[in-house]
Amino acid sequence: MNFERITPVWLEETDSTNSEAMRLLKAGNPLEGTCICAHYQREGKGQRNNHWQSKRSQNLLASFILYPPADLIQQPFLLSKTIALAAQQTAKSFTSRKAEIKWPNDILLDGKKVAGILIENLWLGSTWHAAVVGIGMNVNQREFEAIHATFLSADSSKNIDLVHVLNELQKNLSNCYERLHNGDISGISEDYHARLFGKSEYHNYRDAQQQFQAKVAQVLGDGRIELITQEKTCLRYDLREVKMQY
Secondary structure, eight states: OOGGGSOOEEESOBSOHHHHHHHHHHHSOOOTTOEEEESOBSSOBOGGGOBOOOOTTTSEEEEEEEOOOGGGGGSTHHHHHHHHHHHHHHHHTTOSSOEEEETTTEEEETTEEEEEEEEEEEEETTEEEEEEEEEEEOOSOOOOSSTTBOOGGGGSSSOOOHHHHHHHHHHHHHHHHHHHHTTOHHHHHHHHHHTBTTSSSOEEEEOSSOEEEEEEEEEOTTSOEEEEETTOOEEEEOTTTOEEEO
16 A cells, blocks of 8 residues: 555645545545545534534645455454554654544544544445545644644644645555555554553543443454443443543
């Protein structure tokens, strides 16, 4: 895989880069690794139907078109792990702060969110045709509505070139995605877990019934998180069943 050779499409403004990528897919078969970037999104998407907020030309807003291996349908969360690794490696290359992955696929720097990932799939009947991988990374924006947010250039008074960040992301995505195609499932999972936030200390979580404290034990192959409470109870949740409380 060499997505670095693919020239990204830069848009001044769009509804969302994921939506733009989906329109390209429905109109034809774009080259794998096709990248759509925008200086501004009117309707940026985040996990749990949240809105991804970003000031114009301050952050990296990018979506990639991928055609995952057919057998990946048996372990679909492997793609999320792969993309999260690429985003974590990209963030780490621009800062000395600790870069971690917060389940399912947010990227944190010293415990604060610097990037988010949204994967949307296109199906043709029962066939998984393509995946649109949206990555929003805070680069130069210095003020956020969310308290627990940060940005790559916080270590310096100078801004970071968005194209430089994109080039690094394309390189890391190429390398990680090639590992996926080569069947390095155990290696990807091992690297993902090594960078997983919340394993070493207890954090507050809330499910439909209660708030509790737990550590992350692992993320299962189907994407569910396994938590261990202070009472040593093992709990498993999917994305919409539990949320970490700051």
